[in-house]
Amino acid sequence: MRIGVLTGGGDAPGLNAAIRAVVLRANALGHEVLGITDGYAGLLGEQQPRLLTPREVGHILGDGGTMLGTSRTDPRKDETSRRAVLASIRRSGFDALVTIGGNDTLSVAQWLHEQGIRVVGVPKTVDNDLSETEFCIGFDTAITVVADALDRLRTTASAHHRVVVVEAMGRDTGWVAAFGGLAGGADLILVPEIPVTSEDIVRTMKRRRASGDPDILVVVSEAVQIEGLEALTALDHDAFGHVRLDQRAIGTVLARLIEQRTGIEARQVVLGHLQRGGSPTAIDRLRATRFGNAAADLVEAGRSGVLPVQRSGHIETATMADAVREVRRLSDEYLELVRRFAGVLA
Numbered sequence: 159m160r161i162g163v164l165t166g167g168g169d170a171p172g173l174n175a176a177i178r179a180v181v182l183r184a185n186a187l188g189h190e191v192l193g194i195t196d197g198y199a200g201l202l203g204e205q206q207p208r209l210l211t212p213r214e215v216g217h218i219l220g221d222g223g224t225m226l227g228t229s230r231t232d233p234r235k236d237e238t239s240r241r242a243v244l245a246s247i248r249r250s251g252f253d254a255l256v257t258i259g260g261n262d263t264l265s266v267a268q269w270l271h272e273q274g275i276r277v278v279g280v281p282k283t284v285d286n287d288l289s290e291t292e293f294c295i296g297f298d299t300a301i302t303v304v305a306d307a308l309d310r311l312r313t314t315a316s317a318h319h320r321v322v323v324v325e326a327m328g329r330d331t332g333w334v335a336a337f338g339g340l341a342g343g344a345d346l347i348l349v350p351e352i353p354v355t356s357e358d359i360v361r362t363m364k365r366r367r368a369s370g371d372p373d374i375l376v377v378v379s380e381a382v383q384i385e386g387l388e389a390l391t392a393l394d395h396d397a398f399g400h401v402r403l404d405q406r407a408i409g410t411v412l413a414r415l416i417e418q419r420t421g422i423e424a425r426q427v428v429l430g431h432l433q434r435g436g437s438p439t440a441i442d443r444l445r446a447t448r449f450g451n452a453a454a455d456l457v458e459a460g461r462s463g464v465l466p467v468q469r470s471g472h473i474e475t476a477t478m479a480d481a482v483r484e485v486r487r488l489s490d491e492y493l494e495l496v497r498r499f500a501g502v503l504a
């Protein structure tokens with residue numbers, strides 16, 4: 159079989175480990191794998207897919223980014239692109255595609271499946287908000303970055319008796335803020351799943367200070383809406399059509415509010431793409447290897463419109479349609495942990 163592989167959407171640590179696993183397993187089964195550059199953009203442009211050999215991918219397990227490049231190109235955006243992408247896949251003679259990505263990449267993959275292309279997905283997003291799977295590639299590295307940052311920020315916040323507001327990624331959900339914040343011992347974690355008002359935050363800061371907390375670490379998820387606090391207006395959209403959440407600058411706006419309303423000196427740190435950069439953790443390498451291996455097996459078994467997922471620690475198979483139907487919100491257990499360990503005070 160001739161299998162095309164691509165990585166789409168925002169990059170995430172572990173993508174190379176997944177590519178490696180797909181190539182090694184598919185080759186072991188007697189198939190050849192061709193790499194498509196820059197996500198779906200690579201199927202619309204001039205560039206030809208190129209053969210990926212086991213030797214070439216042998217040592218990329220720990221590399222950050224993606225050796226194939228990525229993009230947020232949506233080939234469904236107009237009739238010309240729709241025709242072009244289908245023609246390109248047929249011209250390349252692919253028997254199957256493996257698409258490694260999150261909600262956007264896999265919703266395109268689902269559409270390709272509906273058009274009669276054989277496609278198997280691999281779940282990747284630092285946001286960890288894909289349905290049907292407990293974890294996605296990239297998430298563990300992202301939360302490790304948040305926890306490490308909090309460890310460092312604790313010492314400087316403590317030295318200066320300050321509040322430090324840390325802005326974490328998460329387009330719709332609070333997975334990164336909650337897991338990273340809990341692992342790093344944040345004092346207050348703000349996620350889209352738990353509504354709060356600016357009054358709740360100001361009261362919490364004052365009470366913490368009054369009870370003797372010299373330094374306070376706040377983790378805020380980039381998409382949080384806080385009643386009574388206006389974030390900046392995000393004006394631009396990315397190539398897929400999503401609003402640019404970084405432009406809301408919620409961390410900066412929140413730090414200003416805290417300083418003005420409580421008199422406590424506050425600073426902000428936007429972790430941004432540090433959460434997606436660099437080498438994947440051991441957990442992400444293992445997840446990527448398990449998912450990539452299982453994806454190659456699904457291709458071998460002739461499956462399409464499906465992806466390997468993790469449920470109760472085991473690798474199982476889900477349909478793409480179910481995986482992208484809705485974003486997966488923080489589980490009740492973690493919502494309760496956030497409330498107990500890093501919630502607003504009454």
Ligand code: F6P
Pocket residue numbers: 168260283284285327328329380396403404434
């Ligand atoms: O979708 C993953 C994500 O990392 C979001 O958490 C974030 O809002 C967005 O991508 C940032 O995208 P970009 O790299 O295009 O700025």
